[in-house]
Amino acid sequence: MSGRAYSIFDTAIGRCGIAWSQSGIVGVQLPEAREIDTRRRLFQLYPEARETRPPPNVEVAIEGIVALLHGETADFTDVTLDMGGIHVFDQRAYQVTQRIPRGQTLTYSEVAAKMGTPSAVRSVAQAIGRNPFVVIVPCHRVLEAGGYTDKMSPYGGLISKRRLLSIEGTTSPASKTLLDVLLPVAPPRLSG
Numbered sequence: 001m002s003g004r005a006y007s008i009f010d011t012a013i014g015r016c017g018i019a020w021s022q023s024g025i026v027g028v029q030l031p032e033a034r035e036i037d038t039r040r041r042l043f044q045l046y047p048e049a050r051e052t053r054p055p056p057n058v059e060v061a062i063e064g065i066v067a068l069l070h071g072e073t074a075d076f077t078d079v080t081l082d083m084g085g086i087h088v089f090d091q092r093a094y095q096v097t098q099r100i101p102r103g104q105t106l107t108y109s110e111v112a113a114k115m116g117t118p119s120a121v122r123s124v125a126q127a128i129g130r131n132p133f134v135v136i137v138p139c140h141r142v143l144e145a146g147g148y149t150d151k152m153s154p155y156g157g158l159i160s161k162r163r164l165l166s167i168e169g170t171t172s173p174a175s176k177t178l179l180d181v182l183l184p185v186a187p188p189r190l191s192g
Contacts, residue, residue, distance in 0.1 A: 005050055013163075015031055017029035017038050019049050025080065027045060027132035028136060029042050030135070045132075074135075092115050093128060098137050105143050
C-alpha cells in the first residue's frame with residue numbers, strides 16, 4: 001500500500017472513521033451528524049487517502065475504539081501511531097495523555113507538570129486540541145482547570161468530552177460544563 005488510506009466503521013455512537021499510512025494510524029474521526037459529513041471531514045483532513053480494508057494494526061485500533069465507545073475497556077498499547085509531522089512537544093503531551101487510566105482525568109496543568117514543563121499549560125491545551133488520535137490518545141480525559149468538559153478537538157465530530165467520559169463511566173464532580181456552574185440546579189420546592 002502506498003500513501004494513506006481510510007475506513008469507516010460502526011460504533012455505539014455512530015459511524016467513525018480512521019486514517020492510516022504505512023507507518024501507522026494518522027487520525028481518528030468521531031461521528032459527525034451524518035456519515036457523509038464524517039467522510040467529508042476525513043477527506044478534508046486526508047485528501048489523498050483512499051477507502052480500503054484496514055490492515056491488522058488498524059483493525060486492533062478499530063476494535064479498541066468500538067469497545068471503548070460501547071463502554072468497555074480498550075487496550076491500545078499494540079496500536080502504532082504515525083507521529084510524522086507531529087511536533088515533538090505535542091508527541092510528549094500525547095504520551096502523557098495515553099497513560100491516563102479509564103475513569104480518571106487530568107487537567108492541562110497536570111499534564112504540563114508531568115511533562116516537566118509546568119509553565120506550558122497553554123501549549124498543552126493547544127496540543128490536546130490538535131490531537132488527531134482521539135480515543136486512542138484519550139484527550140477527553142484532559143480537562144481545563146475548572147473541570148469543564150465541553151471542548152473537543154476537530155476530530156471529535158459532534159461528540160463532547162463529557163459524553164465520552166460518561167460512556168467510560170467517569171462521573172467526576174469535575175466533569176461539569178460551564179452551564180452547570182452558571183446555572184446551578186434550583187433547590188427543591190417545599191410543598192406545604
